[in-house]
Amino acid sequence: MTQIDLGNIRINWRGAYNSATNYVRHDAVSHQGSSYIAKRTVSAITPVQGDDWDLMAAGTDQLTQEGDLLIHNGSIPARLARGGNAQVLQMVGNQPAWRDQSLDPSRRVWKLAKVNGMGGWYTRVYLMADGTIKACGYGGNYSNGDPNGSHIYLPNRVATDNPDVRFVDVFSGGMQHYALTADGEVWSWGYNNYGQLGHGNTVNLAVAKRIEYFVQNNIQIAKVIPGRPNYYDHACAYFLTTDGRVYACGINSNGNLGNGTSAHQYTPIRCGALTDIVDVIVSGLPHTVYAVQDNGSLWVWGYNAQGQLGLGDTTVRQTPILNPAFNNVIKAVPSCGYRTDGASPTGHGLVLLDDGSIWTAGYNGYGQLGHGDTTNRTSFTQITSTENFTDIFAGDGRYPSSGGITDQGEVYLWGNNGYGQLGTGNTTNQLSPFKPNGSFQGNVSRVRIGGGASYEGVIVQSGDELWAAGYSGNANIGINSTAGTNNTFQRVLGQSGVIENWDCFGQGTSAWGLGVLYDDGRVDACGENNSYGETGTQSSNLHDVKTLKNVIF
Template identity: 30%
Template sequence: MAKIRFFKKKTRIAAFSLLMFFLSLNVNAQCSLTGWSKLAQGENFSIALKQDGTLWIWGRNLYGILGDGTGAHTQIQHPTQIGTDNNWTDISVGRYFALGKKANGDLYGWGANDYGQLGLGNNTNVFTPTLIQQNVTAFSAGYFHTLVVKADGTLWGTGYNDWSGLGVGTSVGWYNTFQQESSQATNWASVLGTYYNSFAIKTDGTLWSAGANVEGQTGLGTPASLGTNETANFTQIGTDTNWKSVAGGIYHTLGLKTNGELWSWGHNNNGRLGLGTTGGIQYTPQQVAGNTWASIGATNEASSAIKTDGSFWTWGNGSYGVLGQGTPYSGAVNVPTQVGTDTNWQSIPVRSGEVSAGGIKADSTLWSWGWDTYWQLGNGDGVAAEKGSPTQVTCVDNAVLAVNDNIISQKKTSLYPNPAKDIVTLQSEKAISEVKIYNVAGSLVKSFSKPSDNTINISELSAGVYFVKINDSVESIKLIKK
């Protein structure tokens, strides 16, 4: 993250340098409220594609997931473009890592690599998008592993394998290079990685799974009937040949068929299977009511789907507001329940964040809800709280924020409340001797010397966005004035 250095206000060179800094942040494409095409969410971060092929990210920068070249524990409130490329075509995320594919079939990865999930032959975290595979037609990031289908129809995996989730015929703890699945078939079409499992659909419409089955999530039957609680090789689920897509959380799985039927299996805690009951385990696919389902998604303990009429439905564990049902905690919902009344929902993440969720509407606007502690919702209101209803992801028109919010890093300085109307309280590990407030043009608008009780009064400021510098810090904190 760029750091702002402030010098004496009467020095023209310093003023010019500050202006150039703000302008330099606008070298990438401008963020806009529309034009979104796909969303993926990990733990405390979100990433999205635009229709113009650009790639955007926001939230918390653990393990370098923001792709800015650093491992600094920074946070970004608004969508920020990764690089300047405009040929990205698809994305997928794991817990703390991300994958992106370009139009030529090159697959890039970055972020956490502790289990070798990037397949680079090591376990070193990666701070910028790095080429990891070529000739890729389909791919998926599991919680700690990566799956790819190549142009020749073969399926490969790397990363966490402690429950045989890679389907390579072993239960070796992890691999840091790509391994081919054990059958070496050449007719794989799509893949999904979850926590302990992998799923894949072949070109003939059959559905296959590998990995842990302790909660029935493979859909293959009881561990007793299989003689094992994990499956080391991809094994077909049933005999149907009309599977369209698959989604899943930690212990439950959803499958969508080409005829619009929705099926679920695994652990039914909090009603996440959508069968009208709560608790128990379903070891084989069970049909969810209705046959007009168009797309599916899941969080760790909840499920979601869009119908052909554009309505959006959720069910399962409502903690953190992930169901979008209008309250921060919606409780347990054991049947699909509509979110609002809108009928223009177009797409949802196959895998949403652990504590957040989102979706894209037909007008290409992007919406999110759930837990916003690290700004992963991208709505820019500065309020770290549970948000139980869909809220639009926003952009800031000014160049300073269009690419980089430059908000807080894990420093011992902070301020609250934010947004604020009048009194703001400052916190610092050192005694506060001076506070300066700058507008988005880089001009000093107010200063305070040794503020009493570490509080400042901003009531005279106009509503808008400002940057606050405490003492001689080289980094500013964004402040929103109501």
């Protein structure tokens, strides 16, 4: 018979643990379904892994009721008590936990308001699972839908002319908002100083009203693209139809509505004779507009003082012009470059082609064009890179950053770095694409740049994690900091579920933050909150929210 030499292993099995028994080193016992071995002489010390006992084999006797779960808490197996009704199992950090999920569809969020880079001037808007709209925050100009113009600290339903109408999408500009029905009707409410609500007047609305022009002319809308807000909410809105035409209304100082004039429009008008458009992107004031056609063509119009239309000059265009440089565009992003006071804008633009290359034009004082210099360009010029890019993005203010995501899931950033938003470990501007360090690299799927005239922060999604760098003076980026400068990427804290969607919300200066929608219909928020309660996380005693906290519906 084969013999195995066990050396110095000596296990003395003592049976079930008894608190009245003395145990010495190498005594082994069973306790609550697990087996433990004494590491030294012990008496009346309940077996748990630590200085006195070592775990030999884990059991399941710690499960005490039907529905309990056995998890690993990072050190040992542990009991997770069964959840209650309407609770769902979510990962919180690295461990599962039960979280409440409302069974009431009027309290469960379906979609966050879609914004154009950033939106919601001290206001946050939600589409609920029952098709109604809720909003909270700033009440001026009826932005939050309150009929008294009062600020609302927790989300409240926005009234509609027809109380039975239900929506499938919602969009936020600054203090003006738009909701879309399944049959392509658009309803709007809020600030209307330039007729951006589309009702033929400049009357602010607390109650959402249908835009009758589209109904009367049998026009169905697929998407609303509001102008990105800055400190002064001089707004316009664009409407992409289901058959690829473009309409617009609101401010038109630079011919940005594309109808050949600079007259403001209170009722939607058609932008040139565009057809087969698949996307429209508009900057903040002064507005530059790019439209991508289904054949990859790029149409441009509006403000052009720095050559951001890429046409070789600095002439404003009041009707859409085909940029002859491209026929394979998949995305284009204009940036207006405004200061807090709205003066001396310095805009630029990025274009992504289907071969993975990025082309840029316009103002380049901070390297935002990515060419290794600070020379302005009035024609689109390709960024020198060996990477194959699949997405692009840009900040909208006077000191903007730019960036792209590669087909390897890596993010590259360049341009202004005044708040450390590029994650370089310093605040030095980057004139060429720079790849920040971080474990998020290799799995990046989405990036947003919050802020506006300045005060920028960069938010990166990698897998199911959010990372952030840059301005957080108003707790904007959820890293438990109110420091103005954060020059390395850190995890956004407080995430409490599986991310369905997220974005940056706020006005175009320092008053902004994050909103995160989870797959169970809950929402967390952080950032600026101390004046108007726009995060919806506090019913009173308002203060900025430093990490993601649950929005109270």
